Amino acid sequence: MRIIVCAKHVTDSTEIRWDDERGEVVLRNLPTKISDYDRNAIEAAVVLKEQGDDVELEVVMVGGEAAVKTLKEAVAMGADKGYLVEGGWDDPFDPVRGARVLARAIEAIDDADLVMCGLVSEDGYNGITGAALAQLLERPYLAPVVGLEPGEETVRATLDLGDVLRTVETPLPCVLGIDSSMNVPRLPTVLQVMKVKGDRVGTLKLADLGLAPGALGELAGGVELAGLGSSAVERKRIVLEGAAEEAAAALVAALKEEGVL
Amino acid sequence: MAARVIVSAADVAGLRRVAEAARTLDGVERVEALALTGDDVVLAPAAAAVDEVATAVGGLADVVLACPGGGALRGDVWAAALQEAAAGGVDAVFLADAPAAREAAGRLSIALGAACASMCDEVTVDGDGALLVRRSVYGGVAAGTLRLGRSPAVCLFAAGVCEAAEAAPAPIEQRAAPAVPWDVVIVAEDTVEKTVDLPGARRVVSVGRGFQKADDLALAQPLVAALDAELGCSRPIAEDFKWLPKERLVGLTGSSVTADLYLALGISGQVQHLTGIKGARVVAAVNNDPKAPIVRNADYIIQADLYKVIPALVAALGGAS
Ligand SMILES: Cc1cc2nc3c(=O)[nH]c(=O)nc-3n(C[C@H](O)[C@H](O)[C@H](O)COP(=O)(O)OP(=O)(O)OC[C@H]3O[C@@H](n4cnc5c(N)ncnc54)[C@H](O)[C@@H]3O)c2cc1C
Numbered sequence: 290m291r292i293i294v295c296a297k298h299v300t301d302s303t304e305i306r307w308d309d310e311r312g313e314v315v316l317r318n319l320p321t322k323i324s325d326y327d328r329n330a331i332e333a334a335v336v337l338k339e340q341g342d343d344v345e346l347e348v349v350m351v352g353g354e355a356a357v358k359t360l361k362e363a364v365a366m367g368a369d370k371g372y373l374v375e376g377g378w379d380d381p382f383d384p385v386r387g388a389r390v391l392a393r394a395i396e397a398i399d400d401a402d403l404v405m406c407g408l409v410s411e412d413g414y415n416g417i418t419g420a421a422l423a424q425l426l427e428r429p430y431l432a433p434v435v436g437l438e439p440g441e442e443t444v445r446a447t448l449d450l451g452d453v454l455r456t457v458e459t460p461l462p463c464v465l466g467i468d469s470s471m472n473v474p475r476l477p478t479v480l481q482v483m484k485v486k487g488d489r490v491g492t493l494k495l496a497d498l499g500l501a502p503g504a505l506g507e508l509a510g511g512v513e514l515a516g517l518g519s520s521a522v523e524r525k526r527i528v529l530e531g532a533a534e535e536a537a538a539a540l541v542a543a544l545k546e547e548g549v550l
Numbered sequence: 551m552a553a554r555v556i557v558s559a560a561d562v563a564g565l566r567r568v569a570e571a572a573r574t575l576d577g578v579e580r581v582e583a584l585a586l587t588g589d590d591v592v593l594a595p596a597a598a599a600v601d602e603v604a605t606a607v608g609g610l611a612d613v614v615l616a617c618p619g620g621g622a623l624r625g626d627v628w629a630a631a632l633q634e635a636a637a638g639g640v641d642a643v644f645l646a647d648a649p650a651a652r653e654a655a656g657r658l659s660i661a662l663g664a665a666c667a668s669m670c671d672e673v674t675v676d677g678d679g680a681l682l683v684r685r686s687v688y689g690g691v692a693a694g695t696l697r698l699g700r701s702p703a704v705c706l707f708a709a710g711v712c713e714a715a716e717a718a719p720a721p722i723e724q725r726a727a728p729a730v731p732w733d734v735v736i737v738a739e740d741t742v743e744k745t746v747d748l749p750g751a752r753r754v755v756s757v758g759r760g761f762q763k764a765d766d767l768a769l770a771q772p773l774v775a776a777l778d779a780e781l782g783c784s785r786p787i788a789e790d791f792k793w794l795p796k797e798r799l800v801g802l803t804g805s806s807v808t809a810d811l812y813l814a815l816g817i818s819g820q821v822q823h824l825t826g827i828k829g830a831r832v833v834a835a836v837n838n839d840p841k842a843p844i845v846r847n848a849d850y851i852i853q854a855d856l857y858k859v860i861p862a863l864v865a866a867l868g869g870a871s
Contacts, residue, residue, distance in 0.1 A: 302689045303820060314692050382687075382696055385659050385666050412688065414802075415668040417706075420625065420656025429626065429732050430653050445737060450649055455622070456738040469789070469803060470796050511665035511700030520686055520693040522828050525849040536852045537862035540834060543850050547832050549753070549811040550777075550867075 290439065292334045292346045293401040295391050295422070296327040296363045298356035299381075299412045307519055314517055321355060323363050326407030328474035330467040333437060334405050335367035335475070341439075345369055347401070349394050349493075351387065361485040365477035369489070372398055376495045376505060381413030385510030388421035393498035395426065403444065404464045408433050416466075423464035431459060432466025553577060556615075556635055557644045558584040558654075560623055562606045564646030567712040569610035572644050576675040583611035583720065584635050586619050586628060600722055609717025618727035622736055625653020630728035633661045642681060642703045644673070655706045665698040668706040681705070689802050690825030746797045748805035751780035753813075754830070756800055758784040758823075760816015760837065760856050764793040769860050770815060776867040782807070784817045801826035816856045819844025836860070 304319045323331070331348065338344040348363045348371040350356055356373055364371040374394050380386070395404060404426065406419040423430035436447030436456070447456045449468055495502060527543070529536040544550045555572040559565035565583060572581045585603045604614045617631040628650055632643060636658075643658060645651045652668070659666035665681075672684040681703045687694035698705075748754060755774045761767055767787075774781050781798055788799040800807060802822040812830035816837065817823060824847055827833060835848040836856045845851050852859050 302691075303822070305688045305691045305821070307692050314688055382667070382694075384656070384668070385664075388656070388660070413668075414689070415666075416652040417656040417659065417666055417668055420653040421660050421666075422656075423653075424629070424657040424660040427731075429734055430657075431734070432653065433649055448649070452742055452744065454740045454742055455736060457734050458737050459734045460732055473789075510659065511698060512667060513697050513699060514687075514694055515682065515697040516695035517687070518693045518695075520690060520828075521847070524833055524847055526846060526851070527849060528845075528851045528853060533852075533854055533858040533862040534865070536854060537859055537866040540850055540852060540863065541866040544811060544832065544834065547811075547849075549832050 290337075290341060290344050290403065291399070291401040292337060292344060292403045292405060293395055293398065294327070294330050294334045294346070294348050294363075294368070294405045295418070296331060296348050296350050296360075297324040297407075297410045297412075298350055298352040298359040299324045299410065302411045307521070309519060312517070312519075321359055323359055324407060324411040326409055326411065326467070326469050327363075328366070328407070329469045329471055330405045330407045330465075331363055331366045331368065332472045332474040333434070333467050334403075336472070337403075337437065337439060338367060347372065347398060349374065349391065349398065351390055351394075357490065360490055361482050362477055364485045364489055365481040366475055371485075371490045372493050373490065374493045374498070380514075381410065382415070382514055383510045383512045384413060384415040384417035385421055385512075386505070386508045388418045388425060389508040390498065390505070391418070392422055392425035393500065394493055395422075397493055397497050400462065402461045403439065404462070406464070406466055408466045408468050419464055419466040426462075426464065429459040429463045430466065431457060431463060433468035434465050435468045435471045437465070437471075553579045554582070554640050555580070555642045555644060556582045556584055556632060556640055557611065558628070558632060558651075559646035560648040560651060561646075562603060563712065564648070564707075564709070565603065566606050566610065566714065567710050568644040568646050568707055569607045570712050571673055571707060572642070573610045575673065577679065581611045582613050582615055582635065583607045584615045584617060584632060586623060586631060587616050588622075601719065604719035604722050606714070608719045609715045611720045614720050614722045615725050616722055617725045623650045624730075624734060625650040626657065626730045626734070627728055628654035629657035629661065630730055631725070632658050634728055635725070636662060636702065640702050642701075642705065644705050644707060646707050647709055651706060655704050659704045662702050662704070663700075664702045664704045665700040666704045666706075667696050667698060670705045670707045671710075673705055686825065690821050744797070746780060746795075748780055748782055748798070748800060748807055751807065751809050753777050753779035753811045754782045754800070754807050754809045755779045755813045755815065756782035756784065756817060757787055757794075757815050758817030759786045761787070764791065766857075767793060769857065772864045773813075773860055773867075776864055777811070777813070779811075779813070784823055814844055814848070815860065817844055818842045819847050
């Protein structure tokens with residue numbers, strides 16, 4: 290069985306700050322990483338590889354030079370090979386374009402029985418890419434996957450739909466959106482990452498995807514970020530002083546005053 | 551210019567919400583509500599009859615398009631139904647967020663060559679007739695405005711509330727069942743017992759990594775009881791340590807609260823957590839670090855050891871009642 294996991298190179302979302310004075314989001318010079326939810330997708334795929342006899346596992350990532358390190362980390366989790374699609378962009382708000390590039394990359398690498406994605410991405414949080422990819426590749430999409438059992442010609446997956454856990458079966462090939470609650474992703478050691486040599490990371494240029502330079506614009510879904518503002522809720526920030534008993538009594542009094550007790 | 555808008559959702563409340571968003575949009579002439587019907591059941595999971603749907607969108611939608619293929623709601627079937635409904639030309643499709651709705655939105659955006667936006671809180675029209683979407687971005691760090699420069703646009707709305715209207719039911723039009731070229735067979739189905747309602751709770755007491763071990767969470771129990779609150783938690787508690795089930799998680803990957811009181815115990819208040827408590831009326835926090843972000847994002851702060859403060863709070867509440 291062949292598996293391709295789509296993993297995204299993102300800015301660490303816990304480091305992103307809103308700069309009130311400048312009225313902008315500070316994104317420069319921040320650490321980058323594999324999008325959290327894609328680590329769950331890679332983990333699920335690595336588990337299948339460990340359990341199966343003949344599973345080939347590849348990771349595809351879009352991005353520039355900076356993404357090579359991230360890709361190696363992804364491969365070090367247990368993939369056979371990783372592919373970096375060059376010609377990167379960093380627009381988290383256009384999942385349609387992302388899906389169009391990934392679909393071409395998957396076709397260029399050689400098709401897979403299972404294409405696996407994280408349910409959402411850490412930066413865009415759209416939750417659209419997997420489904421758009423399934424539509425482009427013309428195959429079923431199962432999500433949010435919390436249990437997985439691939440067969441010869443079909444795959445069985447348990448989906449967490451909030452009020453029901455539904456187990457479904459659909460023919461291969463198919464696309465899966467992996468829920469973050471499915472597993473706890475392994476952390477590759479520095480040594481494991483270092484051991485990922487050049488022959489385990491390939492690059493795909495836009496030409497390999499049958500795209501002329503500048504064609505990325507044509508793939509765009511027509512979504513642009515037109516404005517940003519603070520999302521902070523103004524709070525009173527009253528610090529209650531004193532020993533524990535005193536402060537506790539003051540809080541209870543304040544909450545009564547607020548009418549919430 | 552969004553003259554014709556198709557709206558759809560997995561439940562009646564969601565359908566009302568997107569129908570209202572469409573009806574109040576500048577320049578909209580026609581709103582069509584698409585409902586997937588099962589045997590005689592439409593809209594999973596909150597099964598309702600087609601008449602009920604028609605009543606729910608009365609005054610908002612011009613017509614209810616009833617499409618066989620529902621029952622167990624499938625995103626692929628849904629997308630196909632929407633695509634057929636859009637055949638005559640459509641300017642926007644509004645969907646309410648749900649797992650199947652995300653699949654429908656992703657598929658439909660490709661099928662229609664549409665611009666697609668998720669997590670929409672509010673949609674308006676700019677001077678050129680393009681849709682402007684308000685949504686939170688970068689995990690809640692900022693509020694963003696996205697411009698959808700292409701028609702049609704597919705907008706996936708975040709969960710929200712919408713009052714029921716008193717109006718005549720919308721007329722119902724029966725449509726043919728859409729076809730999908732593969733089977734997705736249901737092998738088993740288990741209903742999940744919901745014992746936790748964080749979004750609906752009036753008071754929430756939430757625990758974070760300030761608690762040193764699982765057993766220590768018991769300390770918070772008397773406080774939860776005294777406040778008649780629901781227990782919530784931060785992500786490390788639910789996902790890394792698994793001390794509490796994920797349904798108690800508050801924040802970006804968990805639930806958003808609308809409580810009158812949110813009490814954060816030993817929670818630092820990272821953006822991903824704060825996103826989930828924006829809707830709380832009063833936020834109180836116990837944290838021994840004066841520099842923790844929660845301090846700037848709470849109304850009342852006790853800067854002390856939670857192991858000492860919690861018993862004192864229980865005593866103060868007991869003495870007060
Ligand atoms: C993509 C993504 C999504 C995420 N989604 C969520 C989400 O939905 N919800 C969520 O909560 N997090 C989420 N996170 C994680 C988030 O960034 C933080 O890591 C997390 O909220 C921290 O949890 P915490 O406050 O319990 O722990 P910490 O940040 O470790 O904070 C513990 C706090 O307890 C205080 N403390 C310690 N001891 C005591 C004591 N004795 N008395 C009083 N105070 C004490 C400390 O001062 C500290 O402020 C997400 C992260 C990512 C990357």
